[in-house]
Amino acid sequence: MKRSGFQEMSPYRYPFYTILHPRDGFQEMKFNKKGSMTVMLMILAAWLFVELFYRSAMAFDMNPFIYQDVSLLRVAVITIIMYVMVCLSNWCFCTLLDGKGKLKDICIVASYSLLPYIIVRFVTVLLSVVMTGEEQMILDYLVILSQVWCFAMAYTGLQEIHEYSFKKTLMSIVLTLVGVVIMFFISILLIMLLQQLYNFIVTVTFELRY
Helix, strand or coil, X not given: CCCCCCCCXXXXXXXXXXXXXXXXXXXXXXXXXXXXXXXXXXXXXXXXXXXXXXXXXXCHHHCCCCCCCCCHHHHHHHHHHXXXXXXXXXXXXXXXXXXXXXXXXXXXXXXXXXXXXXXXXXXXXXXXXXXXXXXXXXXXXXXXXXXXXXXXXXXXXXXXXXXXXXHHHHHHHHHHHHHHHHHHHHHHHHHHHHHHHHHHHHHHHHHHHC
């Protein structure tokens, strides 16, 4: 049965509604299909921008990346791979656990849940310009609070789209993290294997030319 009362809400306003009303928001997303792939991509682009903004514009005495070169490609690859791994891992395990959510639903929930962090991280970078190093703890607490809220939103969203109980949702999140670790480990092995194959081809080519 579809819920009512959200028909007139803009898809661009809807993610901000889920920040304060995650249960109602994600229920509506499931029953009335309010989730938007376009908005999802915009949120991911905002996440990438904020990560770059944090690394390049954070105050000197509060920036842990101050002595590192900011690479758009490296930041983009890391953020996208993290997002894809989490979504795929959750989809794989929840399919085995009779989850009702589709991969598209999982991707939308994951992206919408990033909004609190994106907003708070952007604000903290701006505040760092006018705050002293001694006040950095306040900004750190704000970021931690936003991350906790992101987790609460993701937990609620996954519970709603998969129609899980409290314990089953928690178990699916733990399995998702295990899956991410496994995929990360396999990715590292694959990269090492490709590097060795590349070095072997280069060596053989050099010997043949010699």
